[in-house]
Amino acid sequence: MTESSSASLFLALKPPADVRSKILAVAHQYAVDGRLHQPQDLHLTLVFLGMSDTQTVTCYKKTIGKLSAMCFTLNLDVMDFWSKPAIQWCGPSKPPDALQQLHHGLNRRLVKCGFQPESRAYRPHVTLRRKVRSFQSVRLQQPIEWRVEHFHLFATSRAAGSRYHLLESWQLSA
Secondary structure (H helix, E strand, O other): OOOOOEEEEEEEEOOOHHHHHHHHHHHHHOOOOOEEOOHHHOOEEEEEEEEEEHHHHHHHHHHHHOOOOEOEEEEEEEEEEEOOOOEEEEEOOOOOHHHHHHHHHHHHHHHHHOOOOOOOOOOOOEEEEEOOOOOOOEEEEEEEEEEEOEEEEEEEOOOOOOOEEEEEEEEOEO
16 A cells, blocks of 8 residues: 555454364355355455555554454354345354454544444354345354464455455454
């Protein structure tokens, strides 16, 4: 990003290759209409930041760098569908407390940079497909276990092959 540019940003968890493979296997097992996400773009959004200029991004990075949060295990055990955004998704039936604390901690800290947290409830999920017409909710027999040790700042991008560009990563405490 240049000094005068702006980009749409979000904080997210990015599944490691082995977890991403399991997520894609489940997505193929429960294939429906719609457009499958690019494998490298699979993520679980923590906070959508929206359009941000360079000065705001600098503030976000400095503020986020001071956050202390613990590693946790995420069990993706539900596949479902939301009609309004028309997406098929995979997520936890019960998000772990550590995930909720990370989400709330980020929102609280980012306010210092002028960020306005969303008022709607946080519903963690990994989007699998877009433009889906319908899908019946499924409880996965074998939940996908994901040990979360990092979170990341991404910018939307028009780069070939991926829509998201990694800007920064942070380690969670063991």
